[in-house]
Amino acid sequence: MTELVLPGDANVLGSVFGGQVMAWVDICAAITAQRHCGRIAVTAAVDDLQFLAPIRVGDIVRLTARLNEAFGSSMEIEVDVEVEDPQTRNRTLCVQAYLTFVCLDETGAPLRVPALAPRDDDDRERKRDAAERRSQRLERRRSR
Numbered sequence: 001m002t003e004l005v006l007p008g009d010a011n012v013l014g015s016v017f018g019g020q021v022m023a024w025v026d027i028c029a030a031i032t033a034q035r036h037c038g039r040i041a042v043t044a045a046v047d048d049l050q051f052l053a054p055i056r057v058g059d060i061v062r063l064t065a066r067l068n069e070a071f072g073s074s075m076e077i078e079v080d081v082e083v084e085d086p087q088t089r090n091r092t093l094c095v096q097a098y099l100t101f102v103c104l105d106e107t108g109a110p111l112r113v114p115a116l117a118p119r120d121d122d123d124r125e126r127k128r129d130a131a132e133r134r135s136q137r138l139e140r141r142r143s144r
């Protein structure tokens with residue numbers, strides 16, 4: 001997904017509102033989740049988000065989402081947010097986010113999603129890492 005940062009997206013310092021970036025991240029991840037499960041999917045969790053570099057008015061923002069793993073009814077989506085300098089086309093990573101989406105049926109109950117078949121070693125590593133993050137997430141959920 002590509003966005004152009006407009007003055008209405010920015011704070012008084014001319015950098016984009018964090019909440020605007022979070023909304024783009026959520027939408028980009030939702031599209032990816034829904035493409036995989038072919039149904040409605042809702043955000044269940046967003047892992048801690050860090051803003052590594054400012055994004056300014058006039059910048060081009062590129063969001064790249066990827067499904068790391070499909071569990072039962074839940075999916076882990078990774079979103080990288082990069083800012084692209086319009087003149088040099090150089091890109092800087094600004095945010096990396098992990099979101100959990102849950103697929104729902106028409107009554108709002110969680111619905112099993114298709115499994116994700118790994119194609120290479122990178123996919124297998126992503127699946128392993130996603131499973132580890134999931135256990136930590138569920139552990140945090142239990143301890144609330």
Ligand SMILES: CC(C)(COP(=O)(O)OP(=O)(O)OC[C@H]1O[C@@H](n2cnc3c(N)ncnc32)[C@H](O)[C@@H]1OP(=O)(O)O)[C@@H](O)C(=O)NCCC(=O)NCCS
Binds near residue numbers: 043044073
């Ligand atoms: C997300 C939601 C559907 C989960 O419903 P639930 O009744 O708790 O369902 P379950 O406990 O059976 O969990 C369903 C799946 O969600 C996962 N899940 C639920 N909460 C989670 C969390 N905080 N982190 C990670 N995974 C979570 C479970 O692990 C399970 O995954 P699995 O099927 O792959 O094993 C429900 O909490 C909800 O509707 N939340 C609000 C969602 C929403 O409105 N989002 C928009 C932004 S506010």
